[in-house]
Amino acid sequence: MEFDVIQRVSLIDPPAAVNLHTWHLEGTNLVESLKRLGDLPGIFRDARAFALMDPDTVVYRVQAYMPTTEGTEGGLYFGTTVIEPGTVGGEYFMTRGHSHARADRAEFYWGVKGQGVLLLLTPGGTIRAERISAGSLHYIDANTAHRVANTGDEPLIFGASWPSDAGHNYAEIASQGFGARVVIGASGTPEIIVV
Ligand code: M6P
């Protein structure tokens, strides 16, 4: 069979790719950040234990594929976060945690590898916690602050996708805290304590 060719569309490779083993992103428009303990003062409860640890210790890395300018309405971003295993005085390594600058923007997280906890906090002060493991899918509702702790003994990898006009609001959590902490409990397993 023959087609009448009006125009040929060239077939190209997309500008970015995800390595499905490591979830490392490759390509263009990638933004990367690395957080060491020294970048996270005041996040963990035990300030004494924190002060005794090496501030150069890597806590987590983020890679984000940002194909549109930050603030663009209607766009999407895609990210991968790897949190190292460890604790500060028995409190698991975790992300800084944030709400969205445009608070009415939602987000997806999903577990790739390892074990963790997603803490969720509503403006009314309701705290929820979801278990993260390979394949877990987490819908972070609008107006909900979110933070992830690695509760396992290997790196925790999770993916994320959020609107390009969501932005980050770190001030809210910095001033009022998260209301809950993920710690090693008496039995040696993760416990969520309200503080
Ligand atoms: C996910 C996304 C990012 C976020 C990152 C680390 O990849 O939610 O927007 O930056 O986690 O979280 P935080 O910014 O709270 O340190």
Ligand code: ZN
């Ligand atoms: Zn977010």
